[in-house]
Amino acid sequence: xxxxxxxxxxxxxxxxxxxxxxxxxxxxxxxxxxxxxxxxxxxxxxxxxxxxxxxxxxxxxxxxxxxxxxxxxxxxxxxxxxxxxxxxxxxxxxxxxxxxxxxxxxxxxxxxxx
Amino acid sequence: xxxxxxxxxxxxxxxxxxxxxxxxxxxxxxxxxxxxxxxxxxxxxxxxxxxxxxxxxxxxxxxxxxxxxxxxxxxxxxxxxxxxxxxxxxxxxxxxxxxxxxxxxxxxxxxx
Numbered sequence: 527x528x529x530x531x532x533x534x535x536x537x538x539x540x541x542x543x544x545x546x547x548x549x550x551x552x553x554x555x556x557x558x559x560x561x562x563x564x565x566x567x568x569x570x571x572x573x574x575x576x577x578x579x580x581x582x583x584x585x586x587x588x589x590x591x592x593x594x595x596x597x598x599x600x601x602x603x604x605x606x607x608x609x610x611x612x613x614x615x616x617x618x619x620x621x622x623x624x625x626x627x628x629x630x631x632x633x634x635x636x637x638x639x640x
Numbered sequence: 641x642x643x644x645x646x647x648x649x650x651x652x653x654x655x656x657x658x659x660x661x662x663x664x665x666x667x668x669x670x671x672x673x674x675x676x677x678x679x680x681x682x683x684x685x686x687x688x689x690x691x692x693x694x695x696x697x698x699x700x701x702x703x704x705x706x707x708x709x710x711x712x713x714x715x716x717x718x719x720x721x722x723x724x725x726x727x728x729x730x731x732x733x734x735x736x737x738x739x740x741x742x743x744x745x746x747x748x749x750x751x752x
Contacts, residue, residue, distance in 0.1 A: 633682075
C-alpha cells in the first residue's frame, strides 16, 4: 500500500503566481481531506470530499483557494493568486475502506510564497 | 459544531516518567476519538484510537481513557523515551459522518 501520495513535496513560488497541489488518496478510500498547518493556526481543515463530492468547504480561506476531485484517485488544491501568508504545509488525508474512521495523512507539501 | 480543547499545549518530562494529555469535546454525538503523533517535519500518524463503547484502550506504553459523561478523553504514555518527543493531536468525530475536529496539539519533550 503506497499510502496517500502528494506532489510536489516542496514548492517555492513568487507572490501572484498560481500554485497547484496534488493528492492521490489510498485506493478504495471514499473521503478526502485537505488541511493547512502553520505554527500560528495549527492544523486547519480546508475542505473535504465524500465520493468525489465537496461536502464542507467552510475552511477555505477565500476565493483564491479552490479544490477539485475529478475522480476517486485524484484531487487538486489550487491557489490563485498566491500570497506570502499562504506559506504553510498542506496535507491531504484520506479515509475509508476497512478503516472507515481513521484518516491517513500524506507527507504534505511545504509551500513557500515569496 | 464540535469543539475540541486540548491541554497542556506544551509538556516536558524526564525520560522514564509518565505523560498525560487531556482533551475535552462538546458534541455528545461524537463516538470516535483518535490520537495522532507528528514528529518534526513529518505527517500526523495515528497512534491509538478509542470508540465510545469502551472506556479504556491500551497498546504497550500508550493508553487512552474516555469519560463519555464528562466528555473528555486522555492519552497516557508511560516510561517515556526521547523518541516520544513530538506533537500529539487529539480529535473527535461521529463515525463515518464527515470531518474530524482536531485539538490544537501538545508539544511533548522527553529529556534524556
